[in-house]
Amino acid sequence: MHAADEPILKIRELNKQFGTGCTRCSNSADRQLDRNYCPVCGTVYSCRDISFDLYPGEVLGIVGESGSGKSTLMKCLYFDQEVTSGEAILSVYKDGSFNLFEESSQQKRYIRNQLMGKVYQNPVLGLRLRFSSIGNIAEKMIAAGSRHVRTMEERGSELLTKVHIPVYRMKEAPENFSGGMQQRVQIAKALSNNPPILLLDEVTTGLDLSVQASVLDLIKHLQRELNISILLVSHDLGVIRMLADRTLVMLDGQIIEQGLTDQILEDPQHAYTQQLVHSLL
Structure with a gap:
């Protein structure tokens, strides 16, 4: 599908552990874990040798149960x-030609502000709830070097209109808004x-079904209009089915299956994926 394209993002052998490891668990070849946890020293291996490519204009879904490592992966990428x-x-x-993880904190800030955007499951992490909505957008633009107030106001109102926040509420603080509006x-x-x-x-977790549908529609529409590459984490296969071109399935910190979304939903290979798919039906 993207054969001619170079990936926009390549992740290779990403590991994230909490704890120092011990003789029983620190050698990855014969690591003896209870799921992704070492019962001897208590180290948790949240992400284990995660490798994947994200292509321009592609929506890549990552699905898995709570504790599978998908949110930790997103935290590492941002x-x-x-x-x-x-x-x-x-x-x-x-x-x-550079490994982003080895760049300086200043360069990482630049990458975060200019080259990536993140929407958190909990709006408290992604917004200043007491700032105005337009002020939240200006904040990210200022972080990326914008200094021109009128430009920021125009961009802010253009974007808020795009996401269906009424003009008269742009100066209002998101703490007054519903979850879907936040x-x-x-x-x-x-x-x-x-x-x-x-x-x-997990951008739709905790939202009412009708609100979920409108947020997903919005994401789908914006993705097509802007041809943006999206990495989408969810434990909900319905969300993945609606949006993702390809899907990775994570369990205990590892990718256990990956492929075209339709293929994974129609003909899952791994026992865990089969269980996930059957629970959706």
């Missing part, structure tokens, strides 16, 4: 957490600097 080891190459950053403000903020990559972490 530098909310440090990786233990691994490589991330972004084709639009320094000709794709997520839409987060989406507008994440898009403020036209990033080529958008990270969406």
